[in-house]
Amino acid sequence: DVVYRKFGGCNTVSIIDRYITKSKINIVIKNISHTLRKDFFMCGIIGYIGTKKCVPKLIGALEALEYRGYDSAGVAYIKNGNVEIKKEKGKIKNLKDTLDMDVDAYIGIGHTRWATHGEANNINAHPHKNGKVTLVHNGIIENYIEIKEDLKKKGYKFTSETDTEVAAALLDELYSKNSDMVKSLHEASKIIRGSYAFVILVDGDDNIYASRCASPMIVAIGNDGYYVASDVPAILAYTNKYMLLNDYDIVKLSKDKIEIYDKDLNEIEKEIKFFEGSMDAATKGGFEHFMLKEINEQDKVFKDTVNYYFDGTIKSLEKSFSYLKNFKKIDIVACGSAYHTGVVGKYLIENYANIPVNVEVASEYRYKKCFYDKDTLVVLVSQSGETADTLAALRKAKVDGITTMAIVNVVGSSIAREADYVTYIKAGFEIAVATTKAYLAQLAIFSLIALYLGYENKNINENEFNELVKEYNNLPALIKETINNDNYSTIADKIYDKKQIFFIGRGIDYALSLEASLKLKEISYINSVAYQAGELKHGTISLIEKDTPVIAISTDDSLREKTISNIKEVKARGAYVVYVTNETPQEKFYDDIITIKKIHPILESILTIIPLQLLSYKVAKDNGCDIDKPRNLAKSVTVE
Ligand code: M6R
Secondary structure, rough: HHHHHOHHHOOOOOHHHEEEEHOOOHHHHOOOHHHOOOOOOOOOEEEEEEOOOOHHHHHHHHHHHHHHHHHEEEEEEOOOEEEEEEEOOOHHHHHHOOOOOOOOOOEEEEEEEOOOOOOOOOOOOEEEEEEOOEEEEEEEEEHHHHHHHHHHOEEEEEEEOOHHHHHHHHHHHHHHHHHHHHHHHHHHEEEEOOEEEEEEEEOOOEEEEEEEEEEEOOOEEEEOOOEEEEHHHHHHHOOOOOOOOOOOOOOOEEEEEOOOOOOOEEEOOOOEEEOOOHHOOOOOOOOOOHHHHHHHHHHOOOOOOOOHHHHHHHHHHHHHHHHHHHHHEEEEEOHHHHHHHHHHHHHHHHHHEEEEEEEEEEEOOOOOOOOOOOHHHHHHHEOOOHHHHHHHHHHHHHOOOOOEEEEEOOOOOOHHHHOOEEEEEEOOOOOOOOOHHHHHHHHHHHHHHHHHHHHOOOOOOHHHHHHHHHHHHHHHHHHHHHOOHHHHHHHHHHHOOOOOEEEEEEOHHHHHHHHHHHHHHHHHOOEEEEEEEHHHHHHHHHOOOOOEEEEEOOOOOHHHHHHHHHHHHHHOOOOOEEEEEEEOOOOOOEEEEEEEEEEHHHHHHHHHHHHHHHHEEEEEHHHOOOOOOOOOOOOOOOOO
């Protein structure tokens, strides 16, 4: 508790790192780090000050940040010298419908919320105002009840259930004393425990103020003004020039200048970065949904990811992956779909590299007793690189002195920055909440790892390696063909109104079933379960009745006969069976078939997942679901 308070309550990893070198205190920090460290990065925030009307700018930015949550949205702007607040429950579109987009205001802030404190309604929506301070917030103030009680005694009143309104009141109290928001933010950082990124308007003041602790924030420079935002996508429609903020930095944006102060209130200069990626990701490019667009990008994503690490020679793989040879065991840790790629990775690495692989869900791993040692490599898989549980698992391994490697999409994300080794997938921005192209790119990385270690272990000989090089080169075309070769709509039409859908497979096909099932349920809201085909008869088969859809995956020749027997078992009980396979069956034990081209087992899962992604997409579409933003979800899950 002493350590926790001494460091301002914000026990970020930088603090852990800084003090970890000081011998005695080391153990104390190690013990508290797993329990107290929290990152709450959900919600998106934006501020704009400039020569253009601010509301369209704020809304554009919020739309780009909607992946961080969409329970409610709000803006505040200065009109005729007064702060006006508009907020609305639900997606940004709801807010937009109530706004005058042409309002004569040039300074404003905005927020899109993923509810943590209090239900998703208009009262709890941001911005929150208390006294002279209007504020949007991303994070969680852990000691807000304590602060609230204290402020109540001083006469402050609260209308919402949020911790954010308490922060507004606290800053109002400090500001009424200091008449200086920079100083007030500095003082608030000593009182607040938890995480925050604040963007603030003050009555009677034509500036925007911002500060952060453990929640991300950038400052961006446009031709017509300045921005603060949670993340780069928010500002890409306006500018590609931005600066990263550190914990406790305080920003003051005026019409003609940016001032940034560090934790000791020294004015500092920041390096200007230029985002060089493509902005195409922010648009649907003619597709009806981002998910469909991203599925269609997978041939390119595969090519970009593979070509980055592999030029057809073992030397190129050696350059990126030689350190892997130092480990005798691998723990793969991740959440959701990233966990599912880990399950595929386990089969590939164990088969080809002869290394035991343990795959665990990060939210369990971070709290369990781990039997890792210096010979273990902990591999964290994460598209966003910000998933709270995966990040916590990484930090746990690091504190215990275990080597870590991250497979990440978002460059510079927390997991990428903190892991000992990083392998970036080259998926580009993924906007749809349901991951597709990042999942496929993660599979591509696991295939390369298996190829490299398999070759080094002599499980893959020169001939097989050369054949595989050809297959890697041909795969983008096959991916495209599989996407276009669409007979999935007719199958979707037969199952879209069912109450539950089963996916079964054995071995690596079971690993794919897990992902296929998650994809289906998260976007179509149909209950779906993935089962090892041989396990069904131990209980679950009692759920099979006439017309229950069972999607059976079989690409592994060595397990085929067994899987077919299991298919016959469900068929005998009336199931409607879709057989997903790379063989031409000799008999008809299924109702519908999806055939995938037969390729090397190291790559087969990459092709097999595509029809399953498209099937989920079409089922969700038949049900009229909000495919890119399924209910209750957010793209980056940065809460525990
Ligand atoms: O950003 P991450 O890869 O760490 O995210 C992990 C999961 O939250 C994510 O894969 C989630 O399961 C997706 N919505 C699945 O489509």
